[in-house]
Amino acid sequence: MRSVLVWLMMFFGGAIATATPANGQVGPCQPAELFVADNADPLFEMRADATITLNGIAVTGSTPLDGVHWSNARQQISYERSREFHVCGPGEPTLHDAALALSRQFTQESVLSFDYLPQAAPEADALLIAVPDVDIARFGDALVADPAARTRLRGGSVTAADHTLILVVGNDDRDVARRLIAETGASWDAATIAYGNREFVET
Numbered sequence: 001m002r003s004v005l006v007w008l009m010m011f012f013g014g015a016i017a018t019a020t021p022a023n024g025q026v027g028p029c030q031p032a033e034l035f036v037a038d039n040a041d042p043l044f045e046m047r048a049d050a051t052i053t054l055n056g057i058a059v060t061g062s063t064p065l066d067g068v069h070w071s072n073a074r075q076q077i078s079y080e081r082s083r084e085f086h087v088c089g090p091g092e093p094t095l096h097d098a099a100l101a102l103s104r105q106f107t108q109e110s111v112l113s114f115d116y117l118p119q120a121a122p123e124a125d126a127l128l129i130a131v132p133d134v135d136i137a138r139f140g141d142a143l144v145a146d147p148a149a150r151t152r153l154r155g156g157s158v159t160a161a162d163h164t165l166i167l168v169v170g171n172d173d174r175d176v177a178r179r180l181i182a183e184t185g186a187s188w189d190a191a192t193i194a195y196g197n198r199e200f201v202e203t
Contacts, residue, residue, distance in 0.1 A: 029058075030091040032196075033128070035112040035157065035168070036102050037067065037082045044106070045083060051105055055098035057089030065166070068140045069155035071109075077144055079136075082157060084166065091115060092197075099201035110200040114168050119195040126170050126198035129177055131191045134158055134165035134184050142183035149180040154200075168198050 034052065038044040049059050067082040089095060092115065099111040117124040136158040143150050153176060156167045165186065169177045178188050 029088045030095075031060075031116045032057075032087050032089065032091075032095050033114040033168075034085040034087060034095075034099055034102065035065070035067075035082060035114075036085065036106065037080050037108060039106055040081065041106070047105070048083070048085065048102060051101050052085060052087060052098050055101055056094050057087045057098050059085055060088050061086045064160040065157040066136050066160055067155065067157045068136065068143060070143060070150040070153075072151060077140055077150070077155075079140065081160075084157070096199060096201060099199065100203065103201055103203045108203075110202045112168060113199050113201060114196050115198075116194055116196045121195075121197075123197045124171075124195045126168060126196055127174060127177070128194040128196060129165075129167040129169065129181075129191050130193075131165040131167075131181055131186045131188075132162070133190075134163055134181075134186045136163070138184045139165060142180055146176075146180055146183060149176050149183075152176055153180065170198070 036048060041047070045062060052059050063084045063086070065082045065084055067080045069078050069080065071078065089098070095113050095115055099113045102108065103111045114126065114128050139156060139158060143153075143155065152173050153167065153169055156165055158165050165181070165184070167177050181188050181191065
């Protein structure tokens, strides 16, 4: 399982329980994720790292992804390479500002941010769900075939190295995500879940 999963929730005997970020940092450090399409730019990772850092957030690592995105405007699905940046910063509004800078720099339709929070936090409006052993083609087919999932979830990503599906969904869409995962042939019981606040940042 890729490194970000140590930040998530650990699965114990069918129950899902909250995990603590493994970096051990406290105080102003707030672990978060930024999901950005790489535009097939060979210097993308280096350039994005620099932009995030200039906006006051430390990059602790990143994971290459194969993204699947449903466009309501075009009514079609697209596949694109992207990268999930694991970051540590002071939280909002800095995370928003970094996402906005990335969106402008790389001409993104949107940049997705996920800020880890305790489950009971008032701002915790979303889940980051990670599911192992998901084929990206089957995920894309399942998304296209499920009108509610493609409209509400907008897409997802599969890690290039170990085929872990990453879904960032609103709290109200948990059941939609669970159904979509089943439609890919994967097991919900194998999922790990983290709680936090998400934002689709657009220019």
